Amino acid sequence: MTITEDRPTRIETPRAGDEGCLIVSGNDSPGIVVALSAVLSELGANIVSFDQHSTDLIGGRFFLRTMFRLQDLALARPLLQTALDREIRDKLGLEWRLTESSKPKRVALFTSKTDHCLLDLLWRHSRGELNISVEMVVSNHPDLAEKVRAFGIPYFFVPVENGDKKAAEQEHLRLLNGNVDFVVLARYMQIISGEFIRDVGVPIINIHHSFLPAFIGAGPYKKARDRGVKLIGATAHYVTEDLDEGPIIEQDVVRVSHSDSTQNFVRRGADVERQVLSRAVAWHSEDRVVRDGNTTIVFAS
Known part of the structure; x- marks a missing residue:
């Protein structure tokens, strides 16, 4: 048998x-x-x-x-x-x-002093929620260095000395060249030059409040509250040479009222900015966003 x-x-x-x-x-x-x-x-x-x-x-x-x-x-x-x-x-x-899909997109995060968008992306990255590899954080201020290093990410302080943005951007290009697939401006409070946009050769994503073109400049949330705004929100878009007018990836809003203080406006605005930017980064890294002129098709299902 x-x-x-x-x-x-x-x-x-x-x-x-x-x-x-x-x-x-x-x-x-x-x-x-x-x-x-x-x-x-x-x-x-x-x-x-x-x-x-x-x-x-x-x-x-x-x-x-x-x-x-x-x-x-x-x-x-x-x-x-x-x-x-x-x-x-x-x-x-x-x-x-x-x-x-097995190859995460390499990203550089640019920031200044405000940390809510930056730390949210680093936290999500550390949890494996984003299909990205954060190669570096670049800032024009040293303030957030210790917070970033806690995530094991290199932090590069590149100051704009004596208003010489060109020299700073040349250093940025040296750091980025061949090392990243896209750049995220996580509340980076510097205007990006057209020359840098052309030379960097990768997409750049920005986040800002959605009041524009109204309430420009410093203190937009106070200006919005003083005007009686009932909706506040955020916009994530690709950076072009036309300031804050690039193809939009994602937007969201929350309701506010006369009883909200300026501090509440700022806090709730920061919450929306975090969510909108993280979704935009996730969708871009998953190749869900297709640019068509100054608009986008977002396959976000």
Whole structure:
């Protein structure tokens, strides 16, 4: 009698390194979804999610984000890229961008003296809530150095000496060059020059209160309270050469009333800023945001 040993069938669990994200954009036309699905299917990829948007039923712009699993994605990537170039770029005239989910985006956080947005991002990062790798914190003040070092993150103090912003930005570029995939201005109270925006070569995300263009300058929450504002909020957007007018990623508001003090306005405003910025950073790091001119498509489902 032959005795056989029953062994459970081994189920291959997809590794994190097998998950990819593909962003496609361009002029809408028939057959895009079919062509893309065929490319992924032919290589043995399993589509996990598929989100798409067209700006118009006829002649609109088309945007798509798909998550998929493909065994040994890093090894299969050259074949996938060749197929995407042939079927998506050359035949359909679309742009595409491919990322691997196992590779967190490297980020530099810029800050001044106000710490609520900075520390919130560092806390979320330390808990693994954000798919990012914080490479450094850069500030024009030394005040937050000890708080940042408690997270094990390098802190670079780059002062603007004698108003020489150009020299400071040159040092910023030296620190950032080749080391980050995007930059977050976590209440960095310096105006970024157009030259820096062009030279840094990566997206920059900013956060500010949503009163603009009203209540500019110092003390916006006091000005808003004195004016009887009933809603306060925050806006996260990409930085462009047009000050505070870049493509918006996320916004939110909370109600306030005449019974709220200026201190309550500031506290509640800081809460909204933290939440809005963390969502914007999360969505950008997960490739959920597609820029289209001065607007954005955010696949945030």
